[in-house]
Amino acid sequence: MLTDEVLYHFKNPQHQGSIEDAEIVASVVNPACGDTLKVYVKLDGDRITDAKYKIYGCAAAVAASSVVTGMLIGKTLSEIESIKREQVSDALGGLSPTHAHTAVLAEDAVKAILRTQREKS
Amino acid sequence: MRLIYLDHNATTPVRPEVLEAMLPYLREHYGNASSLHTFGRTARKAVEEARGRLAHLIHAEPDDLVFTGCGSEADSMALKGVAFANRRHGSHLVTTNVEHQAVLDTCRYLAERFGFEVTYLPVDAAGLLRLDDLRQALRPDTILVSIMHANNEVGVIQPLDACADVVRDFSQQIGRRVYLHSDCVQSLGKLPIDVRRLDVDLLTFSGHKLYAPKGVGALYVREATVMDALINGGHQELNRRGGTENVAGIVALGAACALAEAEMGAEARRLAALRDRLEAGILGAIPEARVNGDAAPRLPNTLNLSIAGVDGESLLINLDLEGIAVSTGSACSSGSVEPSHVLRAMGVDKEYIRGSVRLSLGHGTSAADVDATLEVMTRVVERMRQLSPQWEDARALR
Ligand code: FES
Numbered sequence: 035m036l037t038d039e040v041l042y043h044f045k046n047p048q049h050q051g052s053i054e055d056a057e058i059v060a061s062v063v064n065p066a067c068g069d070t071l072k073v074y075v076k077l078d079g080d081r082i083t084d085a086k087y088k089i090y091g092c093a094a095a096v097a098a099s100s101v102v103t104g105m106l107i108g109k110t111l112s113e114i115e116s117i118k119r120e121q122v123s124d125a126l127g128g129l130s131p132t133h134a135h136t137a138v139l140a141e142d143a144v145k146a147i148l149r150t151q152r153e154k155s
Numbered sequence: 156m157r158l159i160y161l162d163h164n165a166t167t168p169v170r171p172e173v174l175e176a177m178l179p180y181l182r183e184h185y186g187n188a189s190s191l192h193t194f195g196r197t198a199r200k201a202v203e204e205a206r207g208r209l210a211h212l213i214h215a216e217p218d219d220l221v222f223t224g225c226g227s228e229a230d231s232m233a234l235k236g237v238a239f240a241n242r243r244h245g246s247h248l249v250t251t252n253v254e255h256q257a258v259l260d261t262c263r264y265l266a267e268r269f270g271f272e273v274t275y276l277p278v279d280a281a282g283l284l285r286l287d288d289l290r291q292a293l294r295p296d297t298i299l300v301s302i303m304h305a306n307n308e309v310g311v312i313q314p315l316d317a318c319a320d321v322v323r324d325f326s327q328q329i330g331r332r333v334y335l336h337s338d339c340v341q342s343l344g345k346l347p348i349d350v351r352r353l354d355v356d357l358l359t360f361s362g363h364k365l366y367a368p369k370g371v372g373a374l375y376v377r378e379a380t381v382m383d384a385l386i387n388g389g390h391q392e393l394n395r396r397g398g399t400e401n402v403a404g405i406v407a408l409g410a411a412c413a414l415a416e417a418e419m420g421a422e423a424r425r426l427a428a429l430r431d432r433l434e435a436g437i438l439g440a441i442p443e444a445r446v447n448g449d450a451a452p453r454l455p456n457t458l459n460l461s462i463a464g465v466d467g468e469s470l471l472i473n474l475d476l477e478g479i480a481v482s483t484g485s486a487c488s489s490g491s492v493e494p495s496h497v498l499r500a501m502g503v504d505k506e507y508i509r510g511s512v513r514l515s516l517g518h519g520t521s522a523a524d525v526d527a528t529l530e531v532m533t534r535v536v537e538r539m540r541q542l543s544p545q546w547e548d549a550r551a552l553r
Contacts, residue, residue, distance in 0.1 A: 036472075044472055061544060066384055068509065069466075072544040090545035092468045092485075 036093055037058030043097035048104050058144035058154075065141045069095045073103060073143050075128045080110045088142075094126070094133035101125045102140035111151060117144045156478040159524045163364070163456060163517030164307050164341060165482055169407070170366040170518065176410035177368070180316055180403035188400045189391065198402045205409025209373055213413045214346045220375045221392045222405050223347035226340040226361030228373035228385065230301075230395070233260045233336045233357040233482050236382035237299045238271055245296025251276045251284050251313075253497045254303050255338055256485040262301075276302075282311035293325045299334045304342040304358075306482055306512055308497040309448030310457025312346065331367060332356070334380060340364055340372075344415030345423060345454055347459060356380050362404060367411040368516060371404030375411070388442040412504065427455035429525050434458050436529040441536050446505035447511065458517040459484070461498075461507035464546030465539045469510055473535045479528055494551050506545075 036044075054099045056074035068089030076084035089099045102122050106114055120132040121139035123129045129137055160168070179457065180201060183531065186194025188202050203217070205513040210217040223229045238248065247335045250262055252275040267273040274292040276284045284302065300322050305312045309394075315337055336357035339348060344365045350360070362371035375380065388397030397500055437444055461471065467485030484495030485508060498508045514528070542547040 041472070044469075045476060068505065068545075070544045070548075088542050088544045088547065090464065090543040091467060092466050093472050095466075096469055 035130065036133075037127040037129070039125070040094050040129075040133070041055065043100045043126065047100045049086045049100065049107075050088070052088060053084060053086050053097045058086055058137040058147050058150050060143060062134060062142040062146050064091070064095075066135070067092075069136070069139055071095070071099050072145050073106075073107065075097075075147055077111075078139045080112070082106050082109055082111070082114070090140075091105060092127060092136070094129060094134075094136040095139060097126055098122050098129075098136040098140040099143075102143060106144070106147075111148065114144055115148060117141065125134075157206045157527075158478045160519065161257040161516060161524075161528065161529060162480045162516035163520075164310075164454075164483050166363045166365045167517055169266070169368050170411065170414065172414060173367055173407045173410045177403040184402075184488040186402075188402055189389070194386075199398075201406050202400055202402055205405045205412075208409035208412040208416075208475065210245040212344070213350055213358070213375065216378065217348045218393065219350075219376055219378055221376055221395045222400060222408075223374055223396060224370060224398075224401070225372040225537065226255075226338070226359050226364075227372075229359040229361070229372045230257035230338055231261050231334075231496060232257065232374055232385040233376075233382075234258065234265065234299065234301060236385055237334050237336070237357070237499040238265050238269070240381050240383045245294075245312070246250055246271045246300050246301050247274070247294050247297040248274065248301070249274045249292045249297060250301040251278060251303065252500045253278050253282065253306055253308075253311075254301065255307060255340065256335070258301055258303070258338055259426075259496075266529040272328060278311075278500050282306060282309050282448045282497070284318075285453050286314070286317055289321050290325070293322070293333065294465040295329055297325075297333050299336060301338070304348070305339075305346065305454045306448070306497060307341050308495060309459040309501070310341070310452065310454035310515075311448045312342070312452040314356070316353060319503055323354055337442065341454060341457075344419060345456065347419070351373065352376070353504065360408075362408040362411065365408070365411045365415060367407040368404060371401050371429040373406050373408065388540075389422070390411050400492055422518065423455045428513050429516055429520060429522060430458050432522070432530060433516075433525045436525075437532060438523065440479070440529065444536075445507065447507075448505060456520075458514045458516075459498075460512055460514070462510040462512070463506060464543045464549060465507060465510050465536055467511050468481045469538065471536065472512070473539065474512075475532065477535065479531055482513045482515075484513065485509045509548060 053074035057077040057099040063086040122137040186198040188198040261445040334356040338363040358375035362368040467483035
């Protein structure tokens with residue numbers, strides 16, 4: 035079953051799309067089911083001024099992507115290190131076991147952003 | 156927003172004529188069909204009339220029909236009833252791996268808890284079982300074969316006549332009737348079923364796929380079939396199914412059968428034409444979409460599509476937001492729900508199972524609904540693909 039929060043975010047997605055001149059583009063895949071999340075990050079120094087995403091996945095994955103991308107904006111790269119799956123899950127009203135790993139995908143995306151940035155510098 | 160319901164294989168609305176027919180049995184004619192007084196006799200008469208209507212639709216003897224609470228109960232009753240009553244002849248069952256869960260889960264239960272052995276026949280890419288596989292699966296200890304008539308997900312129609320011939324030939328060889336059951340939940344009222352010609356022993360039917368309400372089903376049991384009852388507890392249904400009859404539900408099923416009998420041919424042609432129009436429209440407008448099950452004879456109302464680069468569940472919800480109700484065979488394989496066992500059995504690859512949706516048309520579906528669906532679907536898929544890294548990557552590879 036889908037929670038009301040998942041449905042809400044699915045219906046009102048934020049930050050969907052891509053950023054042409056993004057400093058960081060990170061892609062993560064859920065190996066079990068193939069859900070794919072790609073996040074574009076625009077930086078001003080260390081601070082994330084904008085973020086957008088593309089998603090191939092179930093409704094919960096779409097909602098999780100929307101939520102986590104929103105969490106990125108306005109934070110510095112070191113600040114986003116603290117974004118964990120629990121926050122994403124909580125923001126979606128607590129995900130059922132079936133959908134719990136969509137929050138993992140979101141957390142993985144955050145890690146991938148940080149990794150990509152580290153590899154660059 | 157006008158709602159468009161394209162999920163008739165899941166359930167159908169109750170038709171007004173059917174509702175009209177059943178209401179008196181919820182209001183003034185509330186008698187127990189087993190009671191001897193006027194109230195009871197009125198109910199009894201209605202139940203028997205309904206039985207006659209279903210019997211007429213499939214050319215059966217009314218006494219060979221047992222009303223149940225649903226299709227799953229009828230499946231369960233057929234399988235368990237025959238299995239338990241015929242153990243002395245053997246404990247081997249044969250079915251296919253594209254059956255409805257009610258059959259598959261009952262088989263699993265019989266195997267795990269009671270030591271029955273079950274052979275699951277595969278299907279080919281078209282969704283059809285091979286008669287040779289059936290022939291080879293039959294053994295001297297086989298007691299029951301269960302093969303669905305039309306598949307709920309893809310609409311593929313199995314060659315039931317030919318299967319019956321195979322089972323009968325084998326029965327003759329071993330000098331014992333191997334029972335043949337078929338789940339006809341999706342085909343009743345859509346395809347002709349004639350038990351005078353179709354040599355089967357047990358057929359499952361359900362009311363709510365046929366514009367009657369949920370909570371009523373039926374099992375056809377050919378005379379002389381040896382089987383146990385699933386529900387004990389009364390003399391109802393000639394001792395084959397205990398429990399007070401759902402009189403109003405049974406009346407509704409009867410009324411639905413009468414409508415189906417009167418309309419079936421023309422309605423099947425109308426639905427097939429609408430379905431084909433929708434199918435052609437989608438294939439024309441959406442690149443890399445395919446139809447599952449179109450290489451075999453199909454139910455006239457069913458369209459199972461796979462659309463590359465989109466997730467079926469997300470597509471379903473996007474369509475729902477636009478007022479269009481469909482269903483999907485996609486489900487997260489890392490969660491507790493498995494993706495469609497039918498599409499997997501047909502060898503459809505993963506990405507296409509992920510992008511599968513089923514559109515099933517029905518009595519209320521109009522040409523305008525089909526055109527609106529086509530327009531919305533094209534738009535929604537286009538938008539989803541623009542947002543799909545999967546689709547983007549696949550494009551980049553070309
Ligand atoms: S389908 Fe597996 S998380 Fe979405």
